[in-house]
Amino acid sequence: MSKINRRDFLKSSALIGGATLFNYKKLSIASQLIEQKKPNFLFIICDQMVIDAISIYRNYFPDLAYTCHWTNTPNIDNLIENSVSFIESHSSNPVCSPSRSSLFTGRMTVETGVIHNNIGIDVNVPNLGQWLEDKTIYERVYCGKWHAGGQWNVPDVDGPRIVPGFDTLPNGPGDFGQFMDYGVAGASEAYLRNHSNRNPFLLVASFMDPHDICFWGPPINEGRNRGTDFFNLGNKLPVLPPNQNYSFKEIWHDAIPKSELDGMKWRNYLYDYGRMVERIDNYVGRLLKAVHDRGDDTIVIFTSDHGDGQGRHRRVEKWHPYQDSIKVPLVIYGPKFGIKKNVVDTEHLVQGTDILSTICDYVGIKPPPNARGNSLRPLLEGKKVSNWKDNVYIELQMTGRIIRTKQYKFVMAYKKSKETDRKTLESVFITNEGKASEFIPGEDRKFQKVPVKMLFDIKNDPWETVNLAENSKYKNIIEEHEYILHNEWENKLIPGHHFTRDYK
């Protein structure tokens, strides 16, 4: 890979525009120099990390019930001190496979077709690896959890279970972070230390944790429940969130009843979650050290696919529309590439789809057609941006939609109108022939026409304790958000058709 080949040369030539084969030798060197100046990328993804789990964010989440007051994450803190990070950062769909499909394609999940876990990305929608393979000479390596190719988590090195456009640095087998993440960190660190080719790289280090918390409590497992202070942790056990007893009429998972998780069990749940976050912090530290040791020639992007319930509204895991589920960390480091240090952006609304556009911007290529995100580059470099988007659109499982504006969050979702002959809800989106049913909320006979609605004033009610949708005073606000939903988003989305639904 140290020599540039003809295919790579042609790609490089296309990049610098107007090139002819007549200039082959000269351009070959020139194109290599251009590529050398391009940044490498280390894209770190963790699974189920709530944004307020990072200890340096205590000033931004001052209530003692936020997770950051109960964790110590020195490595991620250090990264944030030397980066631009975003407080108003959102998942595109707070479930593993959908969110990941969106992160890697820049498209919404109704477009990738990954509207639920275990469905593969529409074969007509290119992912970031495929896009860079087609347009650049970047080496693209994937290590760790993928979970956007079907009912499997971690890619093989060949065969049908690979991530298209990437070489696989094998790991896994992939259900539990406590076993697999150490290997993801070790293999990724070694790659960072060993890569010395002329070609730049995109390395994805995708950790499983703190997702292991999924296996901690109801509804999945009671094996780790501790209803007492079993380890005599005393005041090291986190306090309970103030909104535990607020829940609303929804169509998603029900709140966990007190009979299943009482106060002490919740506190133990939160304690263990914090330790999982700290373990990831340690692995992030290893990778950052390797980036520094190679001269900071790499842009580091750190995020998560979605958050975690944290006992708020008596929720575990993700799946729901509350802040703890849809908000994720987003940190971007690259001082050698003009990215500012120590900027915590509390103003701009951003989301997972923006990452692909940002990487393409720094590489110097256009994003794939219909990419829905915006490049964050001007924000990262401290440029004044007067026309940044004033809302983000989030899909919620299969039937829910969210519009987040600066002050409000509007949520709507449709109930099934009748039982289908399928066993799972996801199957209503895929016909018996395996094709997408092109569901757009409210347009499918299988769903009720009148959705459940919620409206929260995020600015004044950050713990989401009052559903304003039931208050007629907010009729206009709701109509405004519905207008944004239908006219700025749903009308321009292109539903996916050709899913790789590998259930083997």
Added chain:
Amino acid sequence: MIMYDIHDKTSLISNLFLSIIIPEQLFEPENNWEHKYFGIDTYSAISNPKIIRKRIELTIERKNQTNGFSNLTIKTERYCKSNFFFYADAELKCKNDEISTPLLWTYESKVAKRRSDTPYLKSGMKKNIKVAERKLIVETGEVSSKMELSDNYTCKWCLLDAIQRMPKVPDKSLEFKMIDEYDSIIGDQTLRFREAAKTETGNGMKDIYCFELLGPGTIPATYWIDSSGRLLFYLSGMELLVLTEENGKTVIPISIFSDWQKKSTFDLTLPG
């Protein structure tokens, strides 16, 4: 019901002890020995032992040296997709103190199909590590780094040796910095004696002992040892290590899990 409570007959640890024969042969933790651990996830252990898969294999060999030192050789292999493994091996010179403090060690890791293979896709790495003047000094190729360390420190897996020689006395508690697993400091940990108990095993009521480890980055961990000091189980969140071999001889056959399933009252389903 909880995983760790030996006094609760439905707990994971009670069921584990009920399923094994505690070895009768004497174990001398301060001498030379080799232990092999079979690592599984507790989720499968609890929910469906039929699908138990080996997640990690850890071998630790101790060779006693003169003047209060010992050498530990610790090899781990984690199972990866496509028939690969993540190998992480270390050779450590340690003090024979309460926490097996390492002084000088090498660490090597790679992804490969066999331990003798060359690393797959630039995944190989070797580090030389030592501690001097309260600093952890890590040399990786031509790069050297120093990290602040206190006097009391150890590596995560060195505790598998230390715990077997630790006095089983109430109120025993040690504070130290943890290095995870060999080259990265994760903060202050507390290791303390939890309890001595009698519990039903496959060969009758036996005395067993438990230590617990708490601290940043550590899902509360418990070490379960028999009366001669032998570490039988390490249990921390999803991670369960079971002592399967001692000096090449079977200690706990992994078939206990299929036997155990018949007796188990756990009835849980896998996530979709």
